[in-house]
Amino acid sequence: MASDDCGKDDLLEDNRTDSGIDSYRSILKSEEPRDPSSDFSGPRDKFSTGEERLDSAYGSSSITVESLSEIVEHCTLSTASEEPAQICELSEHEENLLTTITEEGDTILHLAIIHEDEFIAQELIQLFPKEVLDIQNNLYQSPLHLATYLNLTDMVKGLVEKGANLELQDQDGNTALHVACQHGQTECATEMTRDISSSRLVPVFETQNWRGLACLHLAALNKQHQIMKLLMKKGANLNIQEGTSGKTALHLAVELHDMTSVKLLLGRGANVDAAMFNGCTPLHLAVGRQDTAIANLLCQSGADTMLRNMEDETALDLADGNDDILALFPFDDIQISGRSVVGMKF
Template identity: 85%
Template sequence: MASDNCRKDDFPEENRTDSGIDSYRSFLKSEEPREPSADFSGPRDKYSGGEERLDSAYGSSSITVESLTEIVGECTLSGAKDELARISELSEQEENLLTTVTEDGDTILHLAIIHEDKLIAQQLIQLFPKEVLDIQNNLYQSPLHLATYLNQTRVVKDLVDKGASLELQDQDGNTVLHVACQHGQTECATEMTREVSPSKLAPVLEIQNWRGLTCLHLAALNRHHQIMSDLAKKGANLNIQEGTSGKTALHLAVELHDITSVKLLLSRGANVDTAMFNGCTPLHLAVGRQDATIANLLCQSGADTMLRNMEDETALDLADGNDDILALFPFDDIQISGRSVVSVKF
């Protein structure tokens, strides 16, 4: 029933991300494997049991920071800038080495980022053409995805400046901006959007992951207020609906009882009366959750108290005798069971 949806805290599951980065961390800087972080709850079929991942395509043992440095050093990456900028100057053997992928689909740039060797990563970014920068591994993660997960802001900046794609989606449908919005990587998000024209950024902001969530939805779900504000300034559609139940960021903020997000969205011009697929407005949700403070804020912002959901219920019908909420609704009209019958005129 729609009324149940209006009352129930059924916003999408939070904090689901790709599985790959935790497995990567198990061998960062040649450390012992670690237990997967609780922050990462995505599928783990490829890395069950927390075993150490081996990048066998580059040899019979796990790649270490030292071996990465040796591999890159053999390609004279410390030479002149002109040599760094033109892959055509590499020998065929060097080019094959640098563009080889591991059995997990990682390029040497993926590995440099995984090992958090930022200097090598930055050198490789200058060396590689855009097509190599956008190679996705078996989890559909580009180097930019990994740099964002690990909050390597400078690497993110270099990749974006070189033209790395913002539209590629990983195995959960997340773009790199989705990742930044979910994990609160504010500086990474800023670097991704700083120099991008509105016409190029608009389609990125409209992309939904496989759970139907845009970047703004993820920022709202995770209470990342600065990122929400930045996305609004960049022209994000504040009224865009997620794909499963038609909630806007304002619906999600109301469900979370997040008054800061509610105020932010309303001040930026979010539509206070946008309805979910079942007809519930943010006011329906606030009243159904007995949140008088947010319900009052919505009413002050012009929420229509007489809108009905698919069950033909107004927000007043969901008040359940809560005096604080009932006090918000005017009684200028004669009503029967919450339905306005006729205005009283003398």
């Protein structure tokens, strides 16, 4: 287990981008190194999706919305599409504000998004090179993660259009699309998949967080039906297995007694007989949970009633005397208390 933990830490470090701010510093021709926290005072609470994140320094005399607005208003990009960005002359103090990384790893873009200042955030997205857009803070959150957590659709759109990396994972292994699937940010998910090539989307769809869950799994677990439809339309693998027990989204939907998701998945061609690592199919789970309606739907969709799990059990073996479920299995040689199931009156 120790080696696994080390491997996870290595992966986090590999996925984290810390050098991007140096690219912008070079654009500004900054020569002297700076203290990362020199323009920010006092500790800040880490970002939380449940509570407002506070940054006392954001409103300090060092940096305010007004002062930063003045800076970014003076910095404009060249209108020539093939020419590099033309950066205005900035004072050393202004350069410090734009290139500082806080003690918690936040760039000024992270802070603008956290404080939901769309004007500043959009200006910075245009000013900064792509490498800066992909810098992750100490929680491994990129600006795209934060914009998604806060459901800031326009900021998500701006970041994606500028080429922000969709594959970056936060401290829980979640990409920004994972976050959207978990919290039901349908519009953000739409922007992250709009006009994106399948070659860029497939790796995101296949990425599993540290719980082994891909985006479709999270959407199914949280009954995010609109997002499930979106992922299916964009070509997500309906039969991808989560990493701990091998469940597909169909298994998860059955466990949740979510008929809507079950119908969506089956209608799009999900494998009705997909097996978990222990051999259980969705029908095993439906029967084991005494869900007659879903078990009936699975049977109507062609589920193989004779498949056995690693305990050598068929779905019928799990019926536990439930007459409604037993009636779903059309075998005339099955008997209960010496009587054939077929033809019995319930």
